[in-house]
Amino acid sequence: MNKLFKIVAVLILCAFGGFSLSAFAADIFSKKEREIFDKTMSAARNNDPATYAVLLDHIEETEAIFRELFDTGDAAAARQRVLDLAGKYAMPTLARASDETTVALYAPVRTVIEVLKIHKPEGCKQYLYGQFNINFLDNPVLTAANKYFSDTILETYSSGKKNTQTGTLLTEDQLADIMVENLGISEEELEKLEDLSAISDADACRLAAKFYDHQRIPEVYRAAYLRTLVFAQ
Incomplete structure (x- = not known):
């Protein structure tokens, strides 16, 4: 199940700035x-x-x-x-990050989904499937939402670099139980996700919001749910 819903932390680079990294670059460039x-x-x-x-x-x-x-x-x-x-x-x-920094990701994820729903609903489908071709820099509201997400996930990434063991994960049955029992995601909705053509942009935004409605997930499982859904290999 979790393979379908990867959120990739690294997004497409598509802008230019002015900070020099020449000291790091090897002599392989003109x-x-x-x-x-x-x-x-x-x-x-x-x-x-x-x-x-x-x-x-x-x-x-x-x-x-x-x-x-x-x-x-x-x-x-x-x-x-x-x-x-x-x-x-x-x-x-x-996946090695602390529970605290992992749970902190829910808010920016939900923010990105809400912004996509209004400004670029086709992006919700990509968000569900981890197929990132979204240009966040062509809209200042999208840019701000993505920056919020990136700043937060950087804290999670930094936490993970300090640890050597993967955090607690859920079994497939536990993950499915949370989706169905706590988040109210139906079997029919899960089946729709098996075929991109079967789900509209609006449905994708609605389902994406459902998957990350952490207030409906028992607190003890919130970090493990997100870690399993997004980061488990």
Whole structure:
């Protein structure tokens, strides 16, 4: 079940800033390429701190992604490699975060969903399936909501880096029980999620809000539910 509902912490980089990271960059870029690299990393630092932290923690792999992008011009492949990097490093780290910092994610997640519902409802479907092609920077309200999410998830990521063991997880049966019994998600709604074409944007926003209505989840399970749903590999 949880495989369907991954929320990827690392989002697409699509803006430029002015902070220089030349000291970190290996000698694999031309002067122009290094300027683009530095500016793109600056954009992540300013607009999506969680992205920045993961990329900086794994700078050699980040540089390799940009090297391939400059060589091929394939932006879609580069974005996918960033998402793959998140799956490889960020998700296990987030799964080790404290219960407190994990539970703190519910509020910004719900904020993003509410903003998407109003400003970009097609994004709710992507949010449910972890298929991120959402440009948060084309709307200031979306940008602010995503920054709130990224700032909070950075705290979760930082917590996970301090721990060596994955936090408490739920079994598939426990997860299903919470979805059905506590969150009121029907079997019919769960079946709809197996086929993207079977669910409207409006239904996707409504269901996304349901999945993260943490007030209806027993407090003792809130961290484990989110950790299992989002970060468990």
